[in-house]
Amino acid sequence: MTPPLQPPQKYIAKLEEKTELNSKFIQFHFELVEPHTIKFEAGQYVSIKVSERGDRRSYSICSSPDIDHGFELLVDMEPGGLGCQYLSSLNFGDPVEILAPMGIFTVDEKLGEQELVFVATGSGITPFRAMIFDQLQRKGDNRPISLYWGLRHVEHLFWTEDFEQLERTFSNFSFIPTLSQPPDDWPLSRGRVTEIFSAKEVNSNNVGYYLCGNDHMIKDMQTLLQEKGVKPENIHFEKFY
Numbered sequence: 517m518t519p520p521l522q523p524p525q526k527y528i529a530k531l532e533e534k535t536e537l538n539s540k541f542i543q544f545h546f547e548l549v550e551p552h553t554i555k556f557e558a559g560q561y562v563s564i565k566v567s568e569r570g571d572r573r574s575y576s577i578c579s580s581p582d583i584d585h586g587f588e589l590l591v592d593m594e595p596g597g598l599g600c601q602y603l604s605s606l607n608f609g610d611p612v613e614i615l616a617p618m619g620i621f622t623v624d625e626k627l628g629e630q631e632l633v634f635v636a637t638g639s640g641i642t643p644f645r646a647m648i649f650d651q652l653q654r655k656g657d658n659r660p661i662s663l664y665w666g667l668r669h670v671e672h673l674f675w676t677e678d679f680e681q682l683e684r685t686f687s688n689f690s691f692i693p694t695l696s697q698p699p700d701d702w703p704l705s706r707g708r709v710t711e712i713f714s715a716k717e718v719n720s721n722n723v724g725y726y727l728c729g730n731d732h733m734i735k736d737m738q739t740l741l742q743e744k745g746v747k748p749e750n751i752h753f754e755k756f757y
C-alpha cells in the first residue's frame with residue numbers, strides 16, 4: 517500500500533555540499549534547518565524560491581526518503597535561467613526557502629503492475645534514482661525493473677557506477693544508458709530512447725511505464741507505447757519542461 521502523500525509546507529534548508537558531476541550537471545545536498553525533518557515519497561520534488569520577487573523552480577529529490585534531515589537535487593545547468601543562476605551562485609551554508617514535498621509522481625502500487633520500466637532523458641533521471649533505489653533496497657521489490665536513460669554525449673553521463681552496482685546486486689534490475697551522439701567506441705546502446713522503444717517489442721501486459729524528461733520525449737513515448745498496446749493508466753509521467 518502506498519502511504520498518503522504529505523501536504524507541502526515551507527522549509528528553510530542550507531547548502532551543505534555541491535558536486536560538479538561534469539560540465540552540465542551539478543548535484544546539491546541541502547540540510548534542513550526549520551523544520552528539521554521531512555517525510556516524502558521517492559519521486560516527489562521541491563519548489564525553490566529563486567528570487568526576491570518570489571519566482572520558483574521545481575527540482576525532483578534524488579536522495580532516499582530514508583534520509584529525513586535533508587535532500588539532494590541534481591540540476592542540469594544548461595538552461596541557464598533564473599533557477600540555474602540562483603542555484604549555481606549559492607555558497608555553503610546559504611539558506612534556501614522551499615515548499616515540499618510536492619507532486620504525485622511516485623510508484624503506483626495500487627495498479628499491481630507486474631514490471632516497472634523507467635524511461636528518462638537528461639536530468640529526468642533524478643526522480644528515478646530515488647524511486648529505483650527505494651523499490652529495490654528499501655521495499656525489496658522483486659519485479660523486473662529496467663531503466664532506460666537517454667543523453668546526447670558520453671561526457672555527460674553520471675551515476676552510472678551506482679546503477680551498474682545496483683544491476684550486480686539485484687538480478688531483477690537492468691540499466692540501459694543510450695547516447696544519441698556516441699563516440700565511435702561506445703559499446704552500449706545508440707540512439708534516442710524513442711528509437712530504442714520503436715524498434716523493440718513492448719510488453720503491454722500490466723507493465724508500468726514511468727517517463728520523465730522533456731515534453732517532446734514524453735509525447736513521443738506516450739504515442740509509441742499506446743500504439744504498441746500499452747493502456748494509458750500504465751503510462752505515468754513527469755514533464756520537466
Ligand SMILES: Cc1cc2nc3c(=O)[nH]c(=O)nc-3n(C[C@H](O)[C@H](O)[C@H](O)COP(=O)(O)OP(=O)(O)OC[C@H]3O[C@@H](n4cnc5c(N)ncnc54)[C@H](O)[C@@H]3O)c2cc1C
Binds near residue numbers: 754
Ligand atoms: C516537477 C518538475 C521537476 C523538475 N525537476 C528537475 C530536476 O530534478 N533537475 C533539473 O535540472 N530540472 C528539473 N526541472 C526543471 C526546472 O524546474 C527548471 O525548469 C530548469 O532548471 C530551468 O530553469 P531556469 O530558471 O534555469 O531556466 P528558465 O528561465 O526557466 O528557462 C530557460 C530556457 O531553458 C528551457 N528549459 C527549461 N528547463 C529546461 C531543461 N530542464 N532542459 C533544457 N531546457 C530547459 C526553457 O524552455 C527556456 O527556453 C523540473 C521541472 C518540473 C516541472
